Amino acid sequence: QVQLVESGGGLVQAGGSLRLSCAASGITFRFAAMGWYRQAAGKQRELVADITNGDRATYADSVKGRFTISRDNAKKMVYLQMDSLKPEDTAVYYCNAKFMSRDFWGQGTQVTVSS
Numbered sequence: 001q002v003q004l005v006e007s008g009g010g011l012v013q014a015g016g017s018l019r020l021s022c023a024a025s026g027i028t029f030r031f032a033a034m035g036w037y038r039q040a041a042g043k044q045r046e047l048v049a050d051i052t053n054g055d056r057a058t059y060a061d062s063v064k065g066r067f068t069i070s071r072d073n074a075k076k077m078v079y080l081q082m083d084s085l086k087p088e089d090t091a092v093y094y095c096n097a098k099f100m101s102r103d104f105w106g107q108g109t110q111v112t113v114s115s
Contacts, residue, residue, distance in 0.1 A: 001026050002024075002025070002026035002027050002097070002099075002104045003023075003024070003025045003026055004022055004023070004024050004095040004096075004097055004104055004105065004106035005022065005023045005095075005106060005107070006020060006021070006022050006093065006094070006095045006106045006107065006108060006109040007020070007021050007022075007023075007109060008020040008021050008109060009093060009109030009110045009111045010110075010111070010112070011112045011113075011114065012085055012111075012112070012113055012114070013113070013114050014085060014086055014087055014113055014114065014115050015084060015085065016085050016113070017081070017082060017083045017084075017085065018082045018085065018111060019079060019080070019081050019082070020036065020079065020080040020082065020093055020095075020109060020111075021077060021078075021079055022034070022036075022077065022078045022079070022095030022106060023075075023076065023077055024076045024077070024078070024095075024097055025076065027097055027099045027100075027104070028099070029073055029076040030053060030073040031053055031099065032053060032097045032098060032099040033050060033051070033052050033053060033097070033098040033099075034050065034051055034069075034071055034078040034095070034096065034097055034098075035047060035048075035049065035050030035051070035069075035078075035095075035096040035097075035098070036048040036049050036050070036069060036078075036080045036093055036094070036095060036096070037093070037094045037096055038089075038091035038092065038093045038094065038111075039091055039092050039094070039108075040088075040090060040091040040092075041091075043091075045094070046060065047060055048060055048063055048067065048080065048093070049063065049067055049068075049069040049080060050069065050096075051069045051070070051071050051078065055071070057069050057070075062088075063082075063089075066082065066083050066084045066085075067080060067081065067082050067083070068080070068081040068083075069081075078095065080093070082111070085111075085113045086113060087113045087114065087115045088113075089111060089113050090111060090112050090113050091110075091111060092108040092109065092110050092111075093108060093109050093110075093111050094106055094107075094108045
């Protein structure tokens with residue numbers, strides 16, 4: 001059974017930082033592409049950042065230069081370091097794994113940035 005468990009969300013003031021973590025189980029992690037998505041109230045879910053099994057990362061234009069995605073294959077973890085947070089970053093953040101042509105999702109963690 002595949003499980004993705006996010007942690008690290010919370011309330012932070014604009015300009016602050018948060019680090020999200022996602023613990024994966026039930027997949028061969030080193031072969032999976034991992035990503036972070038977010039969904040703000042009333043909006044569609046959007047890609048924030050992803051990282052291939054070869055450690056190549058891509059970012060949404062809105063977070064480039066502020067967010068950093070990384071992975072630790074030994075620990076089966078993926079991280080999202082979020083700096084210079086803005087109120088428009090407020091959303092539920094979801095961990096995603098692409099493995100064996102399937103998508104797997106975590107339950108999400110709320111990030112709220114106050115102005």
